[in-house]
Amino acid sequence: MIFGAGRALPLAAWLCGLWVLASIDAPLHAQTATPPLPASAPTYQDRYIAGGTLTPDISTGDYGTSDTSGLARSIRMDGVVSVLDQEGPDAPTRTHENGVIADAQWDTASYGAWSADAAARAGGSSRPGVGHDYGAVSFALHERGMPFDGGWTADNALGDINAPLINLARVQPRFLLAQGPMEGVESEWRGPSALQFVAGAGEPGIYDGIKVPTFQTLGGSTATLGAQWAPASQWALGGEFAAASDVSLYYQPLGTTFATERISSTTGFLTAAWQDGGSRAQINVIDGTVDGNGNSFGVWVDASRANGAVTQSFGAFRIDPNLAWGNQLITSDAQGGYYRVDYQSRRWLADFGVDQVSSVSGTGSSTTFVNGDARYQLYRDLGLGGVVNVRRSASASAWSAEGYLDNANSYGIGRGQLDYATDPQTRDATITLQQTWNMRAGTRLSTTTAVDRIRSTAITNFEQHSTVLRMAFYGGGDLTARLALDGSLQWATAVQGQAAPSRSADVSLTWQVARAWSVLASYYENRVGSWTPLVVTSPLAPPTAAAIAAAGERGVFLTVRYQQARGAHFVPLGGVPGSGSGRLSGVVYLDANENGRYDAGESGAANVTVILDGRFSVRSDSNGRFDFPAVAAGHHVLTVQADNLPLPWTLTNSGRTEVDVATRDCAEVNIGALRLK
Amino acid sequence: MRRIALGVSVLLAVSHAAMAAAAGFAALVSPPRFELTSRAGTVVRQVFELTNRSAAPAKFQVHTADFTLGADYSVAFQDELQPDSCRPWVAIERPEVALPGGGTIRYRFEVQVPKDASAGECRFGILIEGEEPAVAQSGALRIPVVGRIGIIVYVIVGDGKPQIEVFGPQVITLNGQKVPALRVHNAGNAHARMSGFLSGTDAKGIKYDLNPSDLPILPGEVREVFLTPSTDGNDHPTLTFPVTVHGTLEWGHQSTELNERFE
Numbered sequence: 041m042i043f044g045a046g047r048a049l050p051l052a053a054w055l056c057g058l059w060v061l062a063s064i065d066a067p068l069h070a071q072t073a074t075p076p077l078p079a080s081a082p083t084y085q086d087r088y089i090a091g092g093t094l095t096p097d098i099s100t101g102d103y104g105t106s107d108t109s110g111l112a113r114s115i116r117m118d119g120v121v122s123v124l125d126q127e128g129p130d131a132p133t134r135t136h137e138n139g140v141i142a143d144a145q146w147d148t149a150s151y152g153a154w155s156a157d158a159a160a161r162a163g164g165s166s167r168p169g170v171g172h173d174y175g176a177v178s179f180a181l182h183e184r185g186m187p188f189d190g191g192w193t194a195d196n197a198l199g200d201i202n203a204p205l206i207n208l209a210r211v212q213p214r215f216l217l218a219q220g221p222m223e224g225v226e227s228e229w230r231g232p233s234a235l236q237f238v239a240g241a242g243e244p245g246i247y248d249g250i251k252v253p254t255f256q257t258l259g260g261s262t263a264t265l266g267a268q269w270a271p272a273s274q275w276a277l278g279g280e281f282a283a284a285s286d287v288s289l290y291y292q293p294l295g296t297t298f299a300t301e302r303i304s305s306t307t308g309f310l311t312a313a314w315q316d317g318g319s320r321a322q323i324n325v326i327d328g329t330v331d332g333n334g335n336s337f338g339v340w341v342d343a344s345r346a347n348g349a350v351t352q353s354f355g356a357f358r359i360d361p362n363l364a365w366g367n368q369l370i371t372s373d374a375q376g377g378y379y380r381v382d383y384q385s386r387r388w389l390a391d392f393g394v395d396q397v398s399s400v401s402g403t404g405s406s407t408t409f410v411n412g413d414a415r416y417q418l419y420r421d422l423g424l425g426g427v428v429n430v431r432r433s434a435s436a437s438a439w440s441a442e443g444y445l446d447n448a449n450s451y452g453i454g455r456g457q458l459d460y461a462t463d464p465q466t467r468d469a470t471i472t473l474q475q476t477w478n479m480r481a482g483t484r485l486s487t488t489t490a491v492d493r494i495r496s497t498a499i500t501n502f503e504q505h506s507t508v509l510r511m512a513f514y515g516g517g518d519l520t521a522r523l524a525l526d527g528s529l530q531w532a533t534a535v536q537g538q539a540a541p542s543r544s545a546d547v548s549l550t551w552q553v554a555r556a557w558s559v560l561a562s563y564y565e566n567r568v569g570s571w572t573p574l575v576v577t578s579p580l581a582p583p584t585a586a587a588i589a590a591a592g593e594r595g596v597f598l599t600v601r602y603q604q605a606r607g608a609h610f611v612p613l614g615g616v617p618g619s620g621s622g623r624l625s626g627v628v629y630l631d632a633n634e635n636g637r638y639d640a641g642e643s644g645a646a647n648v649t650v651i652l653d654g655r656f657s658v659r660s661d662s663n664g665r666f667d668f669p670a671v672a673a674g675h676h677v678l679t680v681q682a683d684n685l686p687l688p689w690t691l692t693n694s695g696r697t698e699v700d701v702a703t704r705d706c707a708e709v710n711i712g713a714l715r716l717k
Numbered sequence: 718m719r720r721i722a723l724g725v726s727v728l729l730a731v732s733h734a735a736m737a738a739a740a741g742f743a744a745l746v747s748p749p750r751f752e753l754t755s756r757a758g759t760v761v762r763q764v765f766e767l768t769n770r771s772a773a774p775a776k777f778q779v780h781t782a783d784f785t786l787g788a789d790y791s792v793a794f795q796d797e798l799q800p801d802s803c804r805p806w807v808a809i810e811r812p813e814v815a816l817p818g819g820g821t822i823r824y825r826f827e828v829q830v831p832k833d834a835s836a837g838e839c840r841f842g843i844l845i846e847g848e849e850p851a852v853a854q855s856g857a858l859r860i861p862v863v864g865r866i867g868i869i870v871y872v873i874v875g876d877g878k879p880q881i882e883v884f885g886p887q888v889i890t891l892n893g894q895k896v897p898a899l900r901v902h903n904a905g906n907a908h909a910r911m912s913g914f915l916s917g918t919d920a921k922g923i924k925y926d927l928n929p930s931d932l933p934i935l936p937g938e939v940r941e942v943f944l945t946p947s948t949d950g951n952d953h954p955t956l957t958f959p960v961t962v963h964g965t966l967e968w969g970h971q972s973t974e975l976n977e978r979f980e
Contacts, residue, residue, distance in 0.1 A: 084798045086781050087808040089825060094810050097823040348949035385949065386926050387914050420912045420967045450754070481748055481764045482823065521823045 099521035100555040112153075113146035114605035120251045122163075124595035127567075136163040139252035149610050149670050150621055150704045152186035152193070161252040176254035178247070187620030189673055189703045192231040200245070200255035203366060204228050204238035206268040208278040208311045208322070213342050214355060214378070214580060215324070217280075217309065218368040221245055223257050234270035238280070244287050244367045251597050260287030260302065262366040266309075279310045287367035305330045305364040318346030328363055336360035338372065354379040361401050371580075373399050378580065389425075390414040397579040407433035409578040421448035429576040438463035440576040452477040461574040468574045469493040483517030492573070494539060506537025508569075522552040532569055542569025560599040567592030613656045615672025620703030624652070625667040628660050628680055630689050631712030638710040645689070645713055649681040673703040680711055688716040743770040744777065744866060746845060751870040755839075758832035761872055764823045767845060769816035775847065777814045779824065781807055782842045784869065790932050794842055794867060803839035803872075806830060814845075828872050836875035838907035838936065843868040871908060879909030879934070881968050886977040888958060891943050897927065897960055897979035898943040903934045907969075910934070911942045915964035915975060920957040923948070927962055 118141040125134055139161035147153050158179045180199035187193055202219040204226045209217050224242015229235075241263040248256050266280025283306045307328030314321050321343040329335050338359030345352050354377070361373035376397040383390045391413050398406035408431070415425030423446040430439040440461035447454050452475055459470040472490040479485055492508040509532065516526030527547030534541065548562035612621035628645040629638045644664020651657045652668055653676055660666045680695035695711045745768040755761045769775045782794040783802045798804060810825045828839060847864040884900040891898075897917070903909050911934070915927040927944040934940045944962060948954050959980035966975045 083796050084781070084804065086812065087805070088812070089808045089810050089827060092811045094825065096811070096814070097825075098816065099821045100817055100819070350949075386928070386947075417914065419914075419965065419972065421970075480762070481766065518823065521821060 097521040099552055110607040111147040111149065111610050112605070112607040113144070114603070115142070115144045116601065116603040117142045119600045120597060122251060122595055122597040124250070124593060126593040137161060137250055137252055138163050139249075139254075141252055147607070147610050149612070150187070151183070152195075152618070153184050155182045155184075156180070157182075157199075159249070159252050159254055161249055161254045176248060176256065178253060178255035185618045187618065187673065187703050189620065190232065192229060193618075194230075195228040196226070198225040199223065200247070201226055201240075201242075203242075203262060203264050203282075204240045204266070205264075206236055206238055206266040206278045206280050208268050208276055208313055209266070209280060209309060211313075211322075212324070213344075213353065215340055215357065215359070215371050217282075217365045217370060220262065220366045220368045221247060221255070222262055223255060224262075234268065234276060236266075236268045236278075238264070238266045240264050244284070250595070251599070258288050258367075260367065261285050262287060264366065268311075274314055274316050276313045276315075277311070278313075279308070281309070282307050282366045284364070284366045289364065289367060289369050303331050303364070303367075305366070307363065307365055309365075318351075320344050326359070326363065328365075330362050330364050333362065336363045336372065338363060349384050351382045352380065358400065361399075373401050373404070374580075375400050387417045388414070393578075395578045395580055405434040407431060407579045409580075411578070422446070431576050431579070433579075436464055438574070438576045440574070450478075451475065459573075461576060463574060463576070465497050466574045467495045470573070479517070483515070485513070485515035487514075488512040494537070504538055506534050506539035508532050508537075508539050509535050524550045526550075540569045541567075543567050556602055556604045558601045558603075560597075560601060562597045562599075563595070564597075565592070565594035610670070612670040612672040613668060614653050614674075614676065620673040621670045622673055622701040622703055623667070623669055623706040624671045624676065624678075624699065624701050624709065625665065625669075625706065626709035626711065627664045628666065628695070628711045628713065629664050630686075631714055634712075634714060636712060638712065645685055648684045650711075651679045651681065653677055654679070671701050671707075673701055675700050678709060678711065682713070685713055689713040690716050744768065744775070744845065744847070744864070745770050746866050746868060749868060751868070751872075753828070753870070753872045755828065755830045755872050755874055757830055757834040757875055759830055761828045761830070762825065763827070763870075764825050765843075765868060766821055767814060767816070767824050768821040769818060772818040774815065774817050774820075777816070778846045779809060779812060779814060780844055781809060782844050782867075784840070784842045784867075786933065786935060786938075792842075792867065792869075794844060802841070803828070804841050806834075806839060807841060809843065826870075828870075830872070830874055834874050836906060837873075837877040839870075839872040839874060840908070840935070841870055843870065873907050877907040878905050879903050879907050879936070879969055879971075880905030881909055881911075881934075881971070881973075883966065883973060883975070886962075886979045887941075888979050889941060889943060891945075894953070894955060895958065896943050896945060896956065897962055897977075898941045899929075899966075899975075899977075900939060901934060901942050902939045903936050906936050908933045908935050909968040911966060911968050913965050913967040913972065913975075915944060915962050915966070917944070917946065917956075917960050917962040919960045923954075923957075925954065925956070925960075927964075929966060 120137070120139050120141065122137045123134065124137060139159060141159045143155070143157045145153065145155040158177070160175070160177045162175045164174060178200045180197060180201050182195070182197045184195045185193050186196070200221065200223050202221055205217060205219050222240070222242035222244050224240060226240030227238070229237045241261070243257045244260060244262050245255050245257040248254050262282065262284045264280060264282040266278065268276060268278030270276045285304045286302050287304070289303055305328060307326060309324065309326045311322060311324045321341070323341045324339065326338040327335060338357070340355060340357035340359065342355040343353065356377040358375040359372045363370055363372040374397055376395065378393065378395045380391065380393040393411045395409040396406070398404070410430045411428070413425070413427045415423060417423040425444055425446075427442040428439070431437060438461070440459065442457065442459045444455055444457040455472070455474040457472040457474070459468070459472070461468045470490055470492045472488060474486065474488045476486040488511070490510040492510065494506045494508060496504055510530070511532075512528070512530040514528040516524065518524045525547070527545070530542070530544045532542045544564075544566040546562070546564040548560060551559045553559055611617050612619060615621060627638055628648050628650065630643045630645055632642050633639065644660065644662070646660060646662045646664055648660050648664075649657050650660060650666040652671065656668065658666050658668060676699055678695070678697045678699060680691050682691045682694065685691065691711070691713050695713070697709055697711055699707050699709050701707045747766050751763055753761050753763065767777065780796070781804050782796055783799040783804065784792055784794050786792060806828050808827050808829065814822050814824065816822060826843065830839070845866045845868070880903065882902040882904055884902065887898050887900065888895050889898045901911065910931040911929040912931055913929055915929065917925045917927045919925065925946040925948055927946050930943050930945065932940070946954050946956055959978055961978045963976040965972050
């Protein structure tokens with residue numbers, strides 16, 4: 041028996057090595073009712089593992105739904121218990137974090153998509169002689185994409201949320217205005233011509249907790265108000281205002297770091313963007329004051345141009361000291377410029393960049409950062425590349441270089457890499473071997489082995505030499521269809537010298553107990569050694585928090601999860617998901633007095649077919665009433681098939697009636713049939 | 718038996734999974750292809766995942782088949798055991814799979830390579846068929862449709878490998894465009910896929926990258942490998958012949974330098 045002899049599969053299917061065949065009976069019998077299919081018993085008898093007696097390894101489905109009835113809705117509830125041990129001078133010895141997390145989402149036909157997120161945490165910590173119990177909660181209610189007439193949609197939220205920003209403030213390549221967390225309300229409206237209005241107000245705070253996210257307010261208040269508009273297809277203009285009163289300053293890149301004093305701020309932001317094909321430019325101006333100590337002003341310009349395989353981006357900036365956005369500290373006291381060029385082809389991947397930064401106040405030194413990165417694919421299974429970073433300033437200069445070789449071998453994909461980095465205190469040289477191993481379906485494993493040679497005076501004033509051996513594993517897989525294990529392990533120790541060892545582990549086991557129920561168990565351990573690799577970065581890159589040597593923590597978490605999703609996303613007749621809809625109903629009636637109105641005493645035309653936009657049809661009931669409960673907002677045409685009209689009644693022009701349906705409104709249309717004369 | 722293959726190809730390069738969807742048959746298989754290595758006297762064990770993407774429970778029939786490639790790379794499956802077929806080495810988990818709506822089975826199969834197996838390549842397909850035929854309605858026609866998904870398995874045994882002979886240049890028409898092509902003979906005992914980084918210059922002096930087609934070339938076959946041009950910002954340029962091409966043509970762990978003129 042030959043399959044596939046008649047029609048060829050497209051070549052493209054072979055390119056990916058996959059194909060799907062649907063075989064049909066010969067069309068000779070196609071005119072008849074469903075003919076019986078011939079039995080498709082293979083003529084070769086396959087052998088079966090263990091005689092075909094293996095227990096099938098079946099999972100019963102994921103978070104996706106098999107019940108598509110009704111509107112889309114889902115719920116997830118987690119019950120979490122944990123034990124966390126910490127080491128360090130000020131750390132509690134043991135912390136418990138127990139709690140419940142509940143998330144629910146549901147679509148509505150006319151009021152957008154809604155979600156509610158809540159968490160409650162209880163637990164405590166203990167230190168010798170000190171005990172502390174605590175509880176905390178968080179809650180947020182979001183509504184997204186509520187449709188209105190005229191092309192408007194709205195998002196609204198209340199609870200523990202992030203302050204809103206206009207879109208032009210979110211697409212910044214270099215300087216970001218933070219969407220500070222707050223407990224309050226926000227509203228965002230989007231309309232035609234890319235119109236957007238945002239507003240929000242509340243009490244600033246931070247999210248807390250490891251597995252159970254709760255919210256902690258910090259006092260004071262913030263508010264923001266903004267708008268943007270596209271007056272032409274290539275242009276967009278926007279502005280936003282933010283104010284804060286009696287708040288703690290929060291510096292996001294360093295984590296939960298707060299200034300001790302409380303401040304008040306007002307800041308305004310104006311922006312204009314132009315885009316034409318692969319070219320884009322945006323100018324931004326910011327002006328504000330903190331605690332009324334005079335105005336600070338900032339301006340920055342970003343531009344980019346993509347031309348085939350080459351993309352260039354460049355910009356310049358000057359931002360005064362002492363600027364804040366609400367209670368969020370933003371990049372300030374900086375001036376300079378940058379240039380980047382990227383090139384990408386089948387064999388080459390290269391980029392080069394220069395940053396020049398100095399302080400406006402003159403308190404910091406001028407810094408130049410140069411970066412070059414190139415990779416060349418020598419053969420299909422062999423590529424090589426290198427990276428050079430140079431950072432030069434009056435106070436401290438540093439540079440690093442890296443070279444690597446990527447090779448697709450019979451065991452998987454491997455990389456050999458050499459690194460060298462130096463600054464006035466440190467010289468690091470590293471040899472690294474990485475391998476991502478070919479594994480059977482559903483499993484994965486990659487390994488890293490590295491030897492670091494460290495010379496450092498960072499900890500003591502005497503130069504210390506250490507040689508550190510590092511090994512890391514990442515892997516996981518489906519042990520069965522219902523049981524999955526994933527984890528990573530890292531371990532480093534000094535084979536020579538005094539460098540303190542470090543280790544970390546993060547292992548999780550997921551067990552699908554039943555279709556909606558699963559259990560997640562995870563263990564993590566992290567102990568920071570006395571040495572971390574020297575990384576030479578741009579002065580414009582966000583600072584990273586310094587790890588504390590010898591501090592460590594480990595924890596065990598157990599989560600019992602219930603999750604269920606049902607339904608399908610709502611699509612009104614003649615519309616797309618998320619578009620506004622209204623109701624369209626009426627009566628097909630027999631217009632006995634021919635006045636064009638449905639009068640008392642006139643009969644409805646039962647069981648006639650009413651067609652919306654030539655596509656969707658309903659039949660009238662015994663009173664002649666028809667109903668389209670959800671029709672996309674806008675202009676529609678109704679027609680009627682007159683076949684079932686009682687004689688001698690008929691409809692002129694198939695009863696064609698044009699009607700406008702408004703969002704969440706009900707349009708009533710009566711269609712009168714006339715007596716044949 | 719009278720059946721006509723109706724090609725419904727699905728390109729899922731990102732997910733590397735094959736999916737078929739028709740009324741009554743909606744299944745996802747991952748991965749769509751295995752390329753394995755083995756030694757004589759060893760057993761290769763593997764697993765593919767079959768997911769029922771419909772809301773209702775479904776049954777699937779699973780069996781092996783031999784396959785051949787047509788001149789245009791169309792695939793033809795044969796249920797009858799073909800000469801030199803290695804399917805007697807193959808054992809699959811079970812002939813029938815029943816899955817709940819949205820359910821997934823990790824389906825096991827193994828290839829037991831005999832101790833006296835010579836170097837070469839074992840090739841076979843695993844076919845997954847929806848048990849119940851669905852009915853496609855087209856006007857007055859009611860056409861029973863049986864969905865099928867094919868998985869291709871290549872197992873290189875021992876030192877099996879392709880041995881490629883590249884013949885002279887030619888120009889063929891592909892999708893209405895004239896492109897350079899190479900005639901290639903696989904004199905080895907395992908399939909090959911061509912690749913490499915080739916550069917070309919056409920009669921107008923425009924430089925191109927040329928990408929060899931990576932369709933499988935089975936042992937003993939002679940195939941045309943077409944070289945698809947591209948430039949920065951244009952994936953479908955039109956070449957002006959003659960075109961000179963140079964670079965490295967690669968297959969498996971082997972390669973050859975190419976310096977040819979196509980006209």
